[in-house]
Amino acid sequence: MQSPELTEGLKAHREGRLGEAEAVYLELLKAQPDHADGMHLLGLIRGEQGLENEAIRLIESAIRQRPSAAAYHHNIAGLYRRVGQMTSARAAFEQAFLLKEDYGEAYQGFAEVVTFASGDEFLNRVLGQLALKTLDDRTRCYLHFAAGKFLDDTESFDAAFNHYRLGNQLAGRDYDTSENRRLFQNLVYYAPELRPLSKPRKGMPWQGPAPIFVVGMPRSGTSLVEQILASHSSVFGAGELNHLARVSTPLLSALLQSSQSMSGQEAEDPRWYLSRRAEAAGKDYLERIQQGVPHRGEPWIVDKHPLNFRFIGLIKAMLPRAKIIHVRRHPLDTCLSCFFQNFTQGQNYSFDLTTLGHFYRDYQKIMTHWANEPETQFYALEYEALLSAPEETISALLDYCELPFEPGCLKFYETKRPVSTASFKQVRQPLYHTSKQRWMNYAEQLRPLARILGLEDEIPIRVGGSKL
Structure with missing residues:
Protein backbone atom coordinates (compact mmCIF):
# COMPACT_ATOMS: atom_id res chain seq x y z
CA MET A 1 0.00 0.00 0.00
CA ARG A 138 -4.80 0.52 -25.71
CA THR A 139 -2.87 -2.76 -25.36
CA ARG A 140 -4.28 -4.06 -28.63
CA CYS A 141 -3.13 -0.85 -30.36
CA TYR A 142 0.48 -1.32 -29.22
CA LEU A 143 0.43 -4.95 -30.34
CA HIS A 144 -0.81 -4.06 -33.82
CA PHE A 145 1.99 -1.51 -34.24
CA ALA A 146 4.50 -4.14 -33.08
CA ALA A 147 3.14 -6.70 -35.56
CA GLY A 148 3.18 -4.09 -38.33
CA LYS A 149 6.86 -3.35 -37.69
CA PHE A 150 7.76 -7.06 -37.80
CA LEU A 151 5.88 -7.63 -41.05
CA ASP A 152 7.32 -4.49 -42.66
CA ASP A 153 10.85 -5.64 -41.76
CA THR A 154 10.16 -9.07 -43.30
CA GLU A 155 8.56 -7.53 -46.43
CA SER A 156 5.03 -8.85 -45.83
CA PHE A 157 3.74 -5.45 -46.83
CA ASP A 158 0.00 -6.09 -47.20
CA ALA A 159 -0.20 -7.76 -43.80
CA ALA A 160 1.98 -5.03 -42.29
CA PHE A 161 -0.29 -2.28 -43.56
CA ASN A 162 -3.36 -4.06 -42.21
CA HIS A 163 -1.86 -4.19 -38.70
CA TYR A 164 -0.82 -0.54 -38.87
CA ARG A 165 -4.34 0.35 -40.06
CA LEU A 166 -5.90 -1.49 -37.11
CA GLY A 167 -3.44 0.08 -34.68
CA ASN A 168 -4.24 3.54 -35.99
CA GLN A 169 -7.97 2.91 -35.70
CA LEU A 170 -7.53 1.95 -32.04
CA ALA A 171 -5.19 4.87 -31.32
CA GLY A 172 -7.23 7.40 -33.27
CA ARG A 173 -7.91 10.61 -31.43
CA ASP A 174 -10.25 13.45 -32.27
CA TYR A 175 -8.73 16.00 -34.60
CA ASP A 176 -10.42 19.15 -35.88
CA THR A 177 -9.04 19.89 -39.35
CA SER A 178 -11.00 23.14 -39.54
CA GLU A 179 -9.50 24.45 -36.29
CA ASN A 180 -5.97 23.81 -37.54
CA ARG A 181 -6.86 25.47 -40.84
CA ARG A 182 -8.14 28.56 -39.02
CA LEU A 183 -4.85 28.83 -37.14
CA PHE A 184 -2.90 28.62 -40.40
CA GLN A 185 -5.17 31.19 -42.04
CA ASN A 186 -4.78 33.61 -39.12
CA LEU A 187 -1.00 33.28 -39.17
CA VAL A 188 -0.94 34.00 -42.90
CA TYR A 189 -3.55 36.77 -42.75
CA TYR A 190 -1.68 38.73 -40.10
CA ALA A 191 1.76 38.14 -41.61
CA PRO A 192 1.83 41.65 -43.22
CA GLU A 193 1.59 43.16 -39.73
CA LEU A 194 4.83 41.36 -38.87
CA ARG A 195 6.84 42.45 -41.92
CA PRO A 196 8.25 45.64 -40.36
CA LEU A 197 9.40 43.59 -37.36
CA SER A 198 11.33 40.98 -39.31
CA LYS A 199 14.57 42.96 -39.59
CA PRO A 200 17.12 43.19 -36.74
CA ARG A 201 16.17 46.12 -34.54
CA LYS A 202 18.57 48.44 -32.76
CA GLY A 203 18.93 47.54 -29.12
CA MET A 204 17.12 44.25 -29.53
CA PRO A 205 18.13 41.80 -26.79
CA TRP A 206 20.41 38.98 -27.87
CA GLN A 207 22.23 37.32 -25.03
CA GLY A 208 23.67 33.84 -24.89
CA PRO A 209 23.21 31.18 -27.57
CA ALA A 210 21.21 31.86 -30.71
CA PRO A 211 18.55 29.51 -32.06
CA ILE A 212 18.51 27.41 -35.20
CA PHE A 213 14.97 26.21 -35.89
CA VAL A 214 14.64 22.93 -37.82
CA VAL A 215 11.07 22.63 -39.08
CA GLY A 216 8.96 20.52 -41.41
CA MET A 217 6.53 17.65 -41.24
CA PRO A 218 7.24 15.03 -38.56
CA ARG A 219 9.17 12.06 -40.01
CA SER A 220 10.65 14.19 -42.79
CA GLY A 221 14.28 14.04 -41.62
CA THR A 222 14.31 16.84 -39.05
CA SER A 223 15.97 14.65 -36.38
CA LEU A 224 18.70 13.67 -38.82
CA VAL A 225 19.41 17.31 -39.68
CA GLU A 226 19.53 18.20 -36.00
CA GLN A 227 21.99 15.35 -35.36
CA ILE A 228 24.23 16.61 -38.19
CA LEU A 229 24.20 20.14 -36.78
CA ALA A 230 24.72 18.91 -33.21
CA SER A 231 27.88 17.14 -34.40
CA HIS A 232 29.43 20.59 -34.93
CA SER A 233 31.50 21.97 -32.07
CA SER A 234 29.56 25.26 -32.09
CA VAL A 235 26.08 23.72 -31.91
CA PHE A 236 24.02 22.12 -29.16
CA GLY A 237 21.04 19.98 -30.17
CA ALA A 238 18.22 20.59 -27.71
CA GLY A 239 15.62 18.34 -29.32
CA GLU A 240 11.94 19.20 -29.56
CA LEU A 241 11.34 22.24 -27.37
CA ASN A 242 7.87 23.59 -26.65
CA HIS A 243 9.09 27.10 -25.83
CA LEU A 244 8.13 28.79 -29.09
CA ALA A 245 4.43 27.97 -28.94
CA ARG A 246 4.32 29.21 -25.35
CA VAL A 247 6.17 32.51 -25.78
CA SER A 248 4.43 33.39 -29.04
CA THR A 249 0.94 33.28 -27.50
CA PRO A 250 1.01 36.94 -26.32
CA LEU A 251 2.25 38.09 -29.73
CA LEU A 252 -0.41 36.08 -31.52
CA SER A 253 -3.04 37.55 -29.19
CA ALA A 254 -1.76 41.03 -29.99
CA LEU A 255 -2.14 40.33 -33.71
CA LEU A 256 -5.72 39.17 -33.21
CA GLN A 257 -6.57 42.21 -31.08
CA SER A 258 -8.37 44.95 -32.98
CA SER A 259 -7.05 48.50 -32.82
CA GLN A 260 -10.40 49.64 -31.36
CA SER A 261 -9.64 47.76 -28.13
CA MET A 262 -6.26 49.45 -27.73
CA SER A 263 -5.73 52.62 -25.76
CA GLY A 264 -3.06 55.28 -25.33
CA GLN A 265 0.13 54.85 -27.29
CA GLU A 266 -0.97 51.35 -28.37
CA ALA A 267 -3.90 52.82 -30.33
CA GLU A 268 -1.83 55.68 -31.73
CA ASP A 269 0.96 53.41 -32.93
CA PRO A 270 -0.06 49.73 -33.22
CA ARG A 271 3.29 48.95 -34.86
CA TRP A 272 5.08 50.17 -31.72
CA TYR A 273 2.78 47.95 -29.67
CA LEU A 274 3.54 44.87 -31.80
CA SER A 275 7.25 45.66 -31.75
CA ARG A 276 7.23 45.70 -27.95
CA ARG A 277 5.31 42.44 -27.86
CA ALA A 278 7.71 40.83 -30.34
CA GLU A 279 10.77 41.95 -28.39
CA ALA A 280 9.27 40.65 -25.15
CA ALA A 281 8.47 37.28 -26.72
CA GLY A 282 11.96 37.02 -28.24
CA LYS A 283 13.58 37.84 -24.91
CA ASP A 284 11.39 35.28 -23.16
CA TYR A 285 12.38 32.60 -25.66
CA LEU A 286 16.11 33.35 -25.34
CA GLU A 287 15.90 33.24 -21.56
CA ARG A 288 14.15 29.89 -21.70
CA ILE A 289 16.80 28.26 -23.89
CA GLN A 290 19.59 29.92 -21.89
CA GLN A 291 18.29 28.63 -18.56
CA GLY A 292 16.39 25.49 -19.48
CA VAL A 293 18.72 23.77 -21.96
CA PRO A 294 21.81 21.94 -20.60
CA HIS A 295 24.19 23.34 -23.21
CA ARG A 296 27.92 23.78 -22.65
CA GLY A 297 28.28 27.31 -23.93
CA GLU A 298 27.86 26.56 -27.64
CA PRO A 299 26.91 29.74 -29.55
CA TRP A 300 24.04 27.98 -31.37
CA ILE A 301 21.17 25.83 -30.06
CA VAL A 302 18.98 23.73 -32.34
CA ASP A 303 15.26 23.77 -31.58
CA LYS A 304 13.89 20.86 -33.59
CA HIS A 305 10.16 21.00 -33.10
CA PRO A 306 8.87 20.15 -36.60
CA LEU A 307 5.54 21.94 -36.21
CA ASN A 308 7.25 25.26 -35.60
CA PHE A 309 6.82 25.68 -39.37
CA ARG A 310 3.48 27.25 -38.44
CA PHE A 311 5.23 30.11 -36.66
CA ILE A 312 7.88 31.19 -39.18
CA GLY A 313 6.30 34.64 -39.43
CA LEU A 314 6.34 34.97 -35.64
CA ILE A 315 9.93 33.68 -35.43
CA LYS A 316 11.12 36.35 -37.84
CA ALA A 317 9.35 39.03 -35.79
CA MET A 318 10.59 37.80 -32.41
CA LEU A 319 14.07 36.66 -33.41
CA PRO A 320 15.11 38.26 -36.74
CA ARG A 321 18.63 36.79 -36.55
CA ALA A 322 17.46 33.21 -36.00
CA LYS A 323 18.25 30.57 -38.61
CA ILE A 324 15.35 28.53 -39.99
CA ILE A 325 15.84 25.24 -41.86
CA HIS A 326 12.90 23.57 -43.58
CA VAL A 327 13.41 19.85 -44.22
CA ARG A 328 11.37 18.34 -47.04
CA ARG A 329 10.88 14.69 -47.95
CA HIS A 330 8.69 13.04 -50.56
CA PRO A 331 5.09 13.59 -49.38
CA LEU A 332 4.08 9.92 -49.59
CA ASP A 333 7.18 8.75 -47.71
CA THR A 334 6.57 11.40 -45.06
CA CYS A 335 2.90 10.56 -44.60
CA LEU A 336 3.53 6.80 -44.58
CA SER A 337 6.16 7.22 -41.86
CA CYS A 338 3.70 9.29 -39.82
CA PHE A 339 0.99 6.65 -40.25
CA PHE A 340 3.38 3.90 -39.15
CA GLN A 341 4.42 5.82 -36.01
CA ASN A 342 2.29 5.50 -32.88
CA PHE A 343 2.72 9.09 -31.70
CA THR A 344 1.94 9.41 -28.00
CA GLN A 345 0.92 13.06 -28.17
CA GLY A 346 0.61 16.07 -30.42
CA GLN A 347 0.06 14.45 -33.83
CA ASN A 348 -3.62 13.50 -33.70
CA TYR A 349 -3.98 14.13 -37.45
CA SER A 350 -1.67 11.17 -38.21
CA PHE A 351 -4.00 8.27 -37.29
CA ASP A 352 -6.19 8.57 -40.39
CA LEU A 353 -4.81 8.83 -43.92
CA THR A 354 -7.50 11.23 -45.11
CA THR A 355 -6.94 13.60 -42.20
CA LEU A 356 -3.19 13.23 -42.63
CA GLY A 357 -3.48 14.13 -46.30
CA HIS A 358 -5.47 17.28 -45.59
CA PHE A 359 -3.02 18.31 -42.86
CA TYR A 360 -0.16 17.84 -45.32
CA ARG A 361 -1.91 20.02 -47.90
CA ASP A 362 -2.38 22.77 -45.30
CA TYR A 363 1.30 22.46 -44.37
CA GLN A 364 2.28 22.82 -48.04
CA LYS A 365 0.13 25.94 -48.39
CA ILE A 366 1.58 27.76 -45.40
CA MET A 367 5.16 26.84 -46.35
CA THR A 368 4.56 28.13 -49.89
CA HIS A 369 3.29 31.36 -48.37
CA TRP A 370 6.35 31.79 -46.13
CA ALA A 371 8.67 30.97 -49.05
CA ASN A 372 7.09 33.71 -51.17
CA GLU A 373 7.36 36.37 -48.46
CA PRO A 374 10.70 38.24 -48.65
CA GLU A 375 10.63 38.77 -44.89
CA THR A 376 10.17 35.08 -44.04
CA GLN A 377 12.92 33.46 -46.06
CA PHE A 378 14.35 30.18 -44.80
CA TYR A 379 16.74 27.47 -45.94
CA ALA A 380 15.14 24.50 -47.73
CA LEU A 381 16.89 21.14 -47.45
CA GLU A 382 15.75 18.12 -49.45
CA TYR A 383 16.00 14.83 -47.56
CA GLU A 384 16.62 12.92 -50.79
CA ALA A 385 19.49 15.29 -51.70
CA LEU A 386 21.05 14.60 -48.31
CA LEU A 387 20.99 10.87 -49.09
CA SER A 388 22.39 11.20 -52.62
CA ALA A 389 24.99 13.95 -52.02
CA PRO A 390 25.67 14.14 -48.27
CA GLU A 391 28.92 16.11 -48.26
CA GLU A 392 27.66 18.75 -50.69
CA THR A 393 24.33 19.08 -48.88
CA ILE A 394 25.88 19.26 -45.42
CA SER A 395 28.46 21.84 -46.56
CA ALA A 396 25.68 24.05 -47.94
CA LEU A 397 23.70 23.64 -44.73
CA LEU A 398 26.67 24.75 -42.62
CA ASP A 399 27.29 27.70 -44.94
CA TYR A 400 23.72 28.89 -44.37
CA CYS A 401 24.27 28.63 -40.61
CA GLU A 402 27.53 30.61 -40.97
CA LEU A 403 29.47 27.69 -39.54
CA PRO A 404 32.83 26.41 -40.82
CA PHE A 405 32.83 22.89 -42.18
CA GLU A 406 33.80 20.18 -39.69
CA PRO A 407 34.34 16.54 -40.75
CA GLY A 408 32.46 15.37 -37.66
CA CYS A 409 29.22 16.50 -39.27
CA LEU A 410 29.67 13.78 -41.92
CA LYS A 411 30.08 11.20 -39.15
CA PHE A 412 27.04 12.44 -37.22
CA TYR A 413 26.21 8.85 -36.22
CA GLU A 414 29.27 8.84 -33.93
CA THR A 415 28.02 11.82 -31.91
CA LYS A 416 27.00 10.76 -28.41
CA ARG A 417 23.87 12.60 -27.34
CA PRO A 418 20.41 11.62 -26.10
CA VAL A 419 17.75 11.33 -28.81
CA SER A 420 14.11 11.13 -27.73
CA THR A 421 12.36 11.19 -31.11
CA ALA A 422 11.19 8.29 -33.27
CA SER A 423 14.39 8.59 -35.35
CA PHE A 424 16.61 7.32 -32.51
CA LYS A 425 17.97 4.49 -34.70
CA GLN A 426 18.45 6.46 -37.91
CA VAL A 427 20.61 9.17 -36.35
CA ARG A 428 23.02 6.55 -34.98
CA GLN A 429 23.72 4.93 -38.35
CA PRO A 430 25.40 6.10 -41.56
CA LEU A 431 22.99 7.38 -44.19
CA TYR A 432 20.99 4.59 -45.82
CA HIS A 433 18.59 4.57 -48.76
CA THR A 434 15.95 2.07 -47.63
CA SER A 435 13.74 4.91 -46.38
CA LYS A 436 13.74 6.48 -49.86
CA GLN A 437 10.63 5.60 -51.91
CA ARG A 438 9.50 3.24 -49.16
CA TRP A 439 5.97 4.25 -50.06
CA MET A 440 6.24 2.16 -53.25
CA ASN A 441 5.81 -0.96 -51.10
CA TYR A 442 2.36 0.34 -50.15
CA ALA A 443 1.34 2.06 -53.37
CA GLU A 444 -2.14 0.55 -53.63
CA GLN A 445 -3.03 1.31 -50.01
CA LEU A 446 -1.81 4.88 -50.45
CA ARG A 447 -3.78 5.61 -53.62
CA PRO A 448 -6.53 7.60 -51.76
CA LEU A 449 -3.85 9.62 -49.96
CA ALA A 450 -2.03 10.26 -53.24
CA ARG A 451 -5.29 11.56 -54.69
CA ILE A 452 -5.62 14.11 -51.87
CA LEU A 453 -2.00 15.17 -52.38
CA GLY A 454 -2.36 15.45 -56.14
CA LEU A 455 0.15 12.64 -56.67
CA GLU A 456 -2.09 9.91 -58.05
CA ASP A 457 -0.11 9.89 -61.30
CA GLU A 458 2.88 8.55 -59.33
CA ILE A 459 0.98 5.41 -58.28
CA PRO A 460 1.69 2.51 -60.68
CA ILE A 461 -1.32 1.14 -62.55
CA ARG A 462 -2.15 -2.52 -61.91
CA VAL A 463 -2.99 -4.66 -64.94
CA GLY A 464 -3.69 -8.35 -64.33
CA GLY A 465 -1.96 -8.24 -60.98
CA SER A 466 1.16 -6.57 -62.37
CA LYS A 467 2.27 -2.98 -61.93
CA LEU A 468 2.96 -0.79 -64.95
Missing part, protein backbone atom coordinates in the same frame (compact mmCIF):
# COMPACT_ATOMS: atom_id res chain seq x y z
CA GLN A 2 1.37 3.43 -0.95
CA SER A 3 2.08 5.99 1.71
CA PRO A 4 0.07 9.25 1.56
CA GLU A 5 3.31 11.09 0.76
CA LEU A 6 4.11 8.87 -2.22
CA THR A 7 0.53 9.20 -3.47
CA GLU A 8 0.86 12.99 -3.32
CA GLY A 9 4.20 12.82 -5.14
CA LEU A 10 2.69 10.69 -7.90
CA LYS A 11 -0.19 13.13 -8.27
CA ALA A 12 2.22 16.06 -8.64
CA HIS A 13 4.33 14.05 -11.11
CA ARG A 14 1.35 13.21 -13.34
CA GLU A 15 0.27 16.86 -13.32
CA GLY A 16 3.73 18.02 -14.44
CA ARG A 17 4.72 19.58 -11.12
CA LEU A 18 8.15 17.96 -11.26
CA GLY A 19 9.73 20.07 -8.52
CA GLU A 20 7.09 19.04 -5.99
CA ALA A 21 7.28 15.39 -7.01
CA GLU A 22 11.08 15.42 -6.84
CA ALA A 23 10.98 16.84 -3.30
CA VAL A 24 8.62 14.04 -2.18
CA TYR A 25 10.79 11.31 -3.71
CA LEU A 26 13.99 12.73 -2.24
CA GLU A 27 12.41 12.93 1.21
CA LEU A 28 11.18 9.35 0.87
CA LEU A 29 14.64 8.10 -0.12
CA LYS A 30 16.22 10.05 2.71
CA ALA A 31 14.09 8.05 5.14
CA GLN A 32 14.24 4.77 3.18
CA PRO A 33 17.34 4.70 0.91
CA ASP A 34 16.40 1.31 -0.59
CA HIS A 35 12.79 2.20 -1.42
CA ALA A 36 12.40 0.70 -4.91
CA ASP A 37 9.45 2.84 -6.02
CA GLY A 38 11.19 5.96 -4.75
CA MET A 39 14.32 5.21 -6.80
CA HIS A 40 12.28 4.33 -9.87
CA LEU A 41 10.14 7.46 -9.72
CA LEU A 42 13.09 9.76 -9.02
CA GLY A 43 14.79 8.10 -12.00
CA LEU A 44 11.83 9.06 -14.18
CA ILE A 45 12.13 12.66 -12.96
CA ARG A 46 15.85 12.70 -13.79
CA GLY A 47 15.07 11.38 -17.25
CA GLU A 48 12.57 14.19 -17.83
CA GLN A 49 15.24 16.65 -16.68
CA GLY A 50 17.65 15.35 -19.32
CA LEU A 51 19.88 13.60 -16.78
CA GLU A 52 19.74 10.20 -18.46
CA ASN A 53 22.82 8.65 -16.84
CA GLU A 54 21.61 9.43 -13.33
CA ALA A 55 18.14 8.20 -14.29
CA ILE A 56 19.58 4.88 -15.48
CA ARG A 57 21.63 4.48 -12.29
CA LEU A 58 18.57 5.05 -10.11
CA ILE A 59 16.30 2.65 -11.99
CA GLU A 60 19.02 -0.01 -12.15
CA SER A 61 19.16 0.24 -8.35
CA ALA A 62 15.37 -0.07 -8.19
CA ILE A 63 15.51 -3.22 -10.37
CA ARG A 64 18.03 -4.78 -8.00
CA GLN A 65 15.52 -4.25 -5.21
CA ARG A 66 12.48 -5.45 -7.23
CA PRO A 67 13.60 -7.43 -10.29
CA SER A 68 10.04 -8.61 -10.97
CA ALA A 69 8.65 -5.09 -11.59
CA ALA A 70 7.90 -5.08 -15.33
CA ALA A 71 7.40 -1.30 -15.43
CA TYR A 72 10.94 -0.72 -14.15
CA HIS A 73 12.37 -2.75 -17.04
CA HIS A 74 10.16 -1.01 -19.58
CA ASN A 75 11.07 2.48 -18.39
CA ILE A 76 14.80 1.83 -18.21
CA ALA A 77 14.57 0.39 -21.74
CA GLY A 78 13.29 3.75 -22.95
CA LEU A 79 16.27 5.47 -21.32
CA TYR A 80 18.75 2.98 -22.82
CA ARG A 81 17.19 3.65 -26.23
CA ARG A 82 17.48 7.41 -25.76
CA VAL A 83 21.23 7.23 -25.09
CA GLY A 84 21.88 4.72 -27.88
CA GLN A 85 22.40 1.55 -25.80
CA MET A 86 20.25 -0.55 -28.13
CA THR A 87 21.36 -3.98 -26.90
CA SER A 88 20.44 -3.07 -23.33
CA ALA A 89 17.18 -1.52 -24.53
CA ARG A 90 16.24 -4.69 -26.39
CA ALA A 91 16.96 -6.89 -23.37
CA ALA A 92 15.01 -4.63 -21.01
CA PHE A 93 11.95 -4.39 -23.28
CA GLU A 94 11.98 -8.17 -23.64
CA GLN A 95 12.26 -8.68 -19.90
CA ALA A 96 9.26 -6.38 -19.41
CA PHE A 97 6.91 -8.43 -21.60
CA LEU A 98 8.28 -11.72 -20.27
CA LEU A 99 7.32 -10.56 -16.78
CA LYS A 100 3.95 -9.20 -17.94
CA GLU A 101 2.69 -11.04 -21.00
CA ASP A 102 0.09 -8.42 -21.93
CA TYR A 103 2.51 -5.47 -21.72
CA GLY A 104 1.61 -4.05 -25.13
CA GLU A 105 3.84 -0.99 -24.84
CA ALA A 106 6.87 -3.23 -24.18
CA TYR A 107 6.17 -5.28 -27.33
CA GLN A 108 6.01 -2.09 -29.38
CA GLY A 109 9.21 -0.75 -27.80
CA PHE A 110 11.01 -4.03 -28.51
CA ALA A 111 9.86 -3.96 -32.14
CA GLU A 112 11.15 -0.42 -32.57
CA VAL A 113 14.74 -1.30 -31.55
CA VAL A 114 14.98 -4.60 -33.46
CA THR A 115 15.31 -5.34 -37.18
CA PHE A 116 13.46 -8.63 -37.64
CA ALA A 117 14.15 -11.59 -39.91
CA SER A 118 11.67 -14.19 -41.11
CA GLY A 119 11.21 -17.01 -38.64
CA ASP A 120 11.62 -14.88 -35.53
CA GLU A 121 9.21 -16.09 -32.83
CA PHE A 122 8.28 -12.55 -31.82
CA LEU A 123 5.37 -12.32 -34.26
CA ASN A 124 3.79 -15.52 -32.92
CA ARG A 125 4.00 -14.14 -29.40
CA VAL A 126 2.32 -10.88 -30.48
CA LEU A 127 -0.40 -12.66 -32.47
CA GLY A 128 -1.03 -14.93 -29.50
CA GLN A 129 -1.71 -11.89 -27.35
CA LEU A 130 -3.95 -10.33 -30.01
CA ALA A 131 -6.04 -13.53 -30.02
CA LEU A 132 -7.02 -12.92 -26.40
CA LYS A 133 -10.46 -11.37 -26.00
CA THR A 134 -9.66 -9.77 -22.64
CA LEU A 135 -7.25 -7.12 -23.92
CA ASP A 136 -8.18 -3.45 -23.75
CA ASP A 137 -7.97 -1.26 -26.87
